[in-house]
Amino acid sequence: MQDVIVVGAGVVGCAVARELTRYNLNVAVLESGSDIAEGASKANSAIVHAGFDAKPGTAKARFNVLGNRMFEDVCRELKVPFKRNGSLVLAFGSEDEAVLAELKARGETNGVPTEIISQDELRRREPNVSDKATAALWAPTGGICCPYELAFRYAENAAANGAEFFFDAKVVGISGGWRLECEDGRVFEARAIVNCAGIHSDELNNLVSARKYVIEARRGEYMMLDRDEDGTFSATMFQCPSKMGKGILVSPTVDGTVIVGPTAEDIKDKEDKATTYEGLEKVKAGARRTYPGLPLEKVITEFSGLRAHETTAGDFIIGEAPDAARFFNAVGVESPGLTSAPAIGVFLAERVAEALGASHKKPSIISKDVSWWPRTRDMKPEELAEMVERDPSFGRVICRCEGVTEGEIRAAIRARVGARTLDGIKRRTRSGMGRCQGGFCTPRLIEILSAELGLPPESFLLSRKTAPKALSGMIDHRRSQAGDEFLDVLVVGAGPAGLAAACAAREAGARGIIVLERDDAPGGILQQCIHNGFGLHRFKEELTGPEYAQRFVDKANSLDIPVVCGTMVLDISPQAGGDVKVTAMSPRGGLRIYRTRSVILAMGCRERPRGALMTPGTRPAGVYTAGTVQRLVNMDGIMPGKRVVILGSGDIGLIMARRLTFSGAKVLACVEIMKKSSGLMRNVVQCLNDYDIPLLLSHTVTDVEGREHVTGVKVAKVDDNLKPIPGTEIHYDCDTLVLSCGLIPENELTKKAGVEMDPKTRGPKVDAKMATSVPGIFAGGNVVRVYDLVDWVSRDSEIAGRSAAEHAKALRG
Amino acid sequence: MKMICINCPKGCELDVSRGADGAVVVTGHSCPRGETYGRSELVNPTRMVTGLVRVAGMRKPLPVKTRTPVPKGKIPDVLFALHQTTVQLPVKIGDVIIPGVAGTDVDIVATANM
Numbered sequence: 014m015q016d017v018i019v020v021g022a023g024v025v026g027c028a029v030a031r032e033l034t035r036y037n038l039n040v041a042v043l044e045s046g047s048d049i050a051e052g053a054s055k056a057n058s059a060i061v062h063a064g065f066d067a068k069p070g071t072a073k074a075r076f077n078v079l080g081n082r083m084f085e086d087v088c089r090e091l092k093v094p095f096k097r098n099g100s101l102v103l104a105f106g107s108e109d110e111a112v113l114a115e116l117k118a119r120g121e122t123n124g125v126p127t128e129i130i131s132q133d134e135l136r137r138r139e140p141n142v143s144d145k146a147t148a149a150l151w152a153p154t155g156g157i158c159c160p161y162e163l164a165f166r167y168a169e170n171a172a173a174n175g176a177e178f179f180f181d182a183k184v185v186g187i188s189g190g191w192r193l194e195c196e197d198g199r200v201f202e203a204r205a206i207v208n209c210a211g212i213h214s215d216e217l218n219n220l221v222s223a224r225k226y227v228i229e230a231r232r233g234e235y236m237m238l239d240r241d242e243d244g245t246f247s248a249t250m251f252q253c254p255s256k257m258g259k260g261i262l263v264s265p266t267v268d269g270t271v272i273v274g275p276t277a278e279d280i281k282d283k284e285d286k287a288t289t290y291e292g293l294e295k296v297k298a299g300a301r302r303t304y305p306g307l308p309l310e311k312v313i314t315e316f317s318g319l320r321a322h323e324t325t326a327g328d329f330i331i332g333e334a335p336d337a338a339r340f341f342n343a344v345g346v347e348s349p350g351l352t353s354a355p356a357i358g359v360f361l362a363e364r365v366a367e368a369l370g371a372s373h374k375k376p377s378i379i380s381k382d383v384s385w386w387p388r389t390r391d392m393k394p395e396e397l398a399e400m401v402e403r404d405p406s407f408g409r410v411i412c413r414c415e416g417v418t419e420g421e422i423r424a425a426i427r428a429r430v431g432a433r434t435l436d437g438i439k440r441r442t443r444s445g446m447g448r449c450q451g452g453f454c455t456p457r458l459i460e461i462l463s464a465e466l467g468l469p470p471e472s473f474l475l476s477r478k479t480a481p482k483a484l485s486g487m488i489d490h491r492r493s494q495a496g497d498e499f500l501d502v503l504v505v506g507a508g509p510a511g512l513a514a515a516c517a518a519r520e521a522g523a524r525g526i527i528v529l530e531r532d533d534a535p536g537g538i539l540q541q542c543i544h545n546g547f548g549l550h551r552f553k554e555e556l557t558g559p560e561y562a563q564r565f566v567d568k569a570n571s572l573d574i575p576v577v578c579g580t581m582v583l584d585i586s587p588q589a590g591g592d593v594k595v596t597a598m599s600p601r602g603g604l605r606i607y608r609t610r611s612v613i614l615a616m617g618c619r620e621r622p623r624g625a626l627m628t629p630g631t632r633p634a635g636v637y638t639a640g641t642v643q644r645l646v647n648m649d650g651i652m653p654g655k656r657v658v659i660l661g662s663g664d665i666g667l668i669m670a671r672r673l674t675f676s677g678a679k680v681l682a683c684v685e686i687m688k689k690s691s692g693l694m695r696n697v698v699q700c701l702n703d704y705d706i707p708l709l710l711s712h713t714v715t716d717v718e719g720r721e722h723v724t725g726v727k728v729a730k731v732d733d734n735l736k737p738i739p740g741t742e743i744h745y746d747c748d749t750l751v752l753s754c755g756l757i758p759e760n761e762l763t764k765k766a767g768v769e770m771d772p773k774t775r776g777p778k779v780d781a782k783m784a785t786s787v788p789g790i791f792a793g794g795n796v797v798r799v800y801d802l803v804d805w806v807s808r809d810s811e812i813a814g815r816s817a818a819e820h821a822k823a824l825r826g
Numbered sequence: 827m828k829m830i831c832i833n834c835p836k837g838c839e840l841d842v843s844r845g846a847d848g849a850v851v852v853t854g855h856s857c858p859r860g861e862t863y864g865r866s867e868l869v870n871p872t873r874m875v876t877g878l879v880r881v882a883g884m885r886k887p888l889p890v891k892t893r894t895p896v897p898k899g900k901i902p903d904v905l906f907a908l909h910q911t912t913v914q915l916p917v918k919i920g921d922v923i924i925p926g927v928a929g930t931d932v933d934i935v936a937t938a939n940m
Contacts, residue, residue: 470885543889543937544876549834557876559889559938563919647878650885675877675905694830694837699873703898801835 018203023054026209027167028358034174036371045183050161052211056318061156062349065120072329076353083355091166094267100155102251103146172429205339212321214344222334231320233275234292239311243269261299273300287631314624320347390416398604405600410581412454414447450622500525500609501821508537510794511615512565513807517814519572528576536562550804585766611817618756618795630717639665639753654749659683662690666753671700686713774798783813840864871898880912903928
């Protein structure tokens with residue numbers, strides 16, 4: 014028997030649970046999902062609202078204003094990033110300006126300071142805003158905070174103070190006193206219940222109270238833009254609100270990305286979190302009103318969330334049900350729910366404690382322990398060095414886009430309310446949330462989850478865990494032999510480009526050379542390209558990828574070039590003296606600084622993720638890029654699925670169609686939006702035609718189905734403008750969707766080093782010597798532009814190698 | 827018979843037919859390999875097969891290939907033979923993993939050092 018059971022582990026439920034642990038009460042939290050914050054807290058605008066627009070006198074206004082004031086303290090205690098960046102509501106013409114005046118007056122009544130600013134002032138503060146915006150309302154107390162991060166840390170702190178969490182516990186029955194029955198047969202008893210069941214909170218209330226509520230799911234679709242867009246706007250940019258909500262906003266996030274959305278659409282199905290073609294078009298159009306320069310190529314993902322809109326009262330319902338003693342509600346908590354959560358938590362905990370006659374714990378200060386992990390990317394170099402020395406796993410970068418280390422991921426799994434799924438890791442650490450959307454780190458995350466939890470890797474391909482079975486340990490091929498001398502040439506990346514460049518540099522007379530590689534073995538992406546077809550021009554024979562790579566590894570060895578694996582280059586900065594400083598991190602070496610006369614960039618490229626394609630539908634497990642599938646199958650021995658549809662006809666997709674067929678899967682179709690395959694004809698012949706796999710040209714995937722895991726896709730023909738033609742849909746039952754829609758040079762380091770970029774190739778501008786705009790920095794291979802043939806990669810990288818050697822020799826004198 | 831040569835990324839469109847004397851005539855190729863391919867594709871189409879075999883005590887598989895192309899019709903048998911095979915480490919590139927796979931005289935060889 015518990016004292017209190019909180020139903021629902023969203024941000025409100027977790028806040029209530031944490032505040033309840035201040036009292037002498039046994040607290041349990043039941044969650045129907047498999048993790049914290051799986052409902053509205055997972056997908057919303059991440060805004061801490063100032064509170065000027067809530068109707069005065071409502072619960073929304075009251076908790077919004079109270080909650081907003083609590084954010085600094087709560088976030089400091091729980092170590093959650095929070096920024097009071099302020100909000101602007103834009104007016105487009107005189108009608109809107111009248112609304113601004115109304116909002117300002119409402120803000121005064123609610124006790125929220127605001128100020129109307131002119132068009133000039135607006136343009137001065139936000140240079141990227143549309144020049145059609147004529148004025149704006151400035152609310153300095155608006156802020157931004159990550160909703161699920163706040164929920165996770167509330168939950169961790171609640172658990173540190175004794176609260177228990179139960180997952181996959183869907184409450185289906187409740188009887189007086191209180192006794193809760195779960196779908197899987199578990200029964201929980203408690204003296205008091207707090208209903209924080211979000212979108213389903215009406216259903217739970219209606220089982221016990223005669224005052225019935227009706228919650229409608231109001232779906233909001235969003236797009237997320239890459240970190241490159243950080244700084245586009247400093248404030249959260251709203252448009253004038255309508256009956257359906259606060260309209261489409263454009264806002265920075267605490268994580269440095271930019272969020273755009275939401276739409277507002279009342280839907281029947283309370284679980285339907287699919288994005289739609291129409292919805293995303295609305296988001297684009299709405300966002301362009303505020304931000305005409307919205308760069309669609311910077312979109313990294315789209316998602317949708319459901320707001321719990323209560324239709325009978327239209328307000329938050331917070332407090333004890335009038336006819337059910339010790340049954341407390343937090344019903345209809347839609348926007349501003351995140352903002353209100355801290356205040357709702359304190360308020361409901363007080364009411365519950367009062368009803369149960371509970372006193373504060375003594376000492377009254379609850380544990381500050383949030384048992385959290387340090388974020389290595391936010392740490393100072395010396396802090397990080399110390400951390401890596403204590404635990405080398407903090408030196409192994411797993412997610413290169415967001416800079417998340419193995420140590421952080423292990424800590425996220427080992428936390429009190431730890432991650433159990435790929436999604437759980439993603440949301441706790443941001444691994445897989447960056448621009449490649451898990452393309453590179455997914456196989457590594459599976460490996461870590463599998464080792465930490467003792468479950469087979471396949472179980473993490475589904476969104477929930479399955480039967481437990483032990484697994485053998487991890488493989489480690491690290492080889493470390495870094496030198497301390499002043500180098501002639503430092504090469505970033507040990508794929509074919511980096512190795513060819515290093516060898517050519519040596520042959521051209523460079524002395525100190527080192528190659529730094531983030532993977533655990535040299536060879537780059539060729540390691541996973543086990544098919545043949547490489548090396549016809551260079552070696553006059555047809556090699557497989559690993560064979561081709563090995564030729565260069567052997568050559569580098571014979572030329573005595575050290576290749577240091579497991580090492581991530583974090584920064585490249587040209588120095589005043591003409592040399593270059595390179596900062597790198599590895600589990601063994603910790604943080605290390607290299608000084609070198611020349612640098613060769615050879616980081617390769619990455620795949621376009623699903624988000625960049627804007628395919629509508631749900632976001633289930635089972636959608637992978639072709640390269641991720643290639644790594645899983647060819648290197649990790651993991652089959653992602655049995656029935657596969659491939660979107661895009663890039664070479665890796667075609668090659669994987671054959672590989673998956675060889676490995677026992679049924680490849681149903683390869684779907685290409687253009688009129689011809691983007692891959693080579695030879696691959697269409699030998700990978701598709703040989704195995705009777707249909708290639709559907711001028712077709713695209715118009716819907717992805719499945720909640721937990723992919724269950725099917727819809728494919729339609731497109732017209733000359735690439736728009737789907739209604740009535741041409743074909744449905745495929747499948748468990749896997751593989752994306753093969755192009756590659757993008759990987760140039761985050763390049764940009765940070767101040768190298769001039771070429772917007773066409775998305776790589777650095779280089780001259781005939783493969784020199785970039787920064788003296789001493791050269792580039793070769795797919796980091797410059799995406800090549801068709803590895804033979805040309807090694808050829809051009811050798812030019813970079815020779816040029817780098819010449820540059821170093823000249824500097825050396 | 828029209829076909830696309832798969833020897834290199836160029837993908838030449840070949841026209842392969844039998845002349846009056848029964849000899850195979852290939853046109854459209856731009857190198858000798860194309861001619862050979864066209865002839866073989868008409869008479870006895872062959873393919874290189876690359877694949878994976880299990881490694882004892884490890885999840886990571888070993889990549890392998892047929893040393894030379896095998897008749898197309900033999901591909902399922904080759905794949906079955908790979909599936910039935912488990913190797914012991916260490917293995918070097920070029921090591922024979924299955925001699926004369928699936929009743930052919932073509933060996934399966936390793937394509938990576940492990």
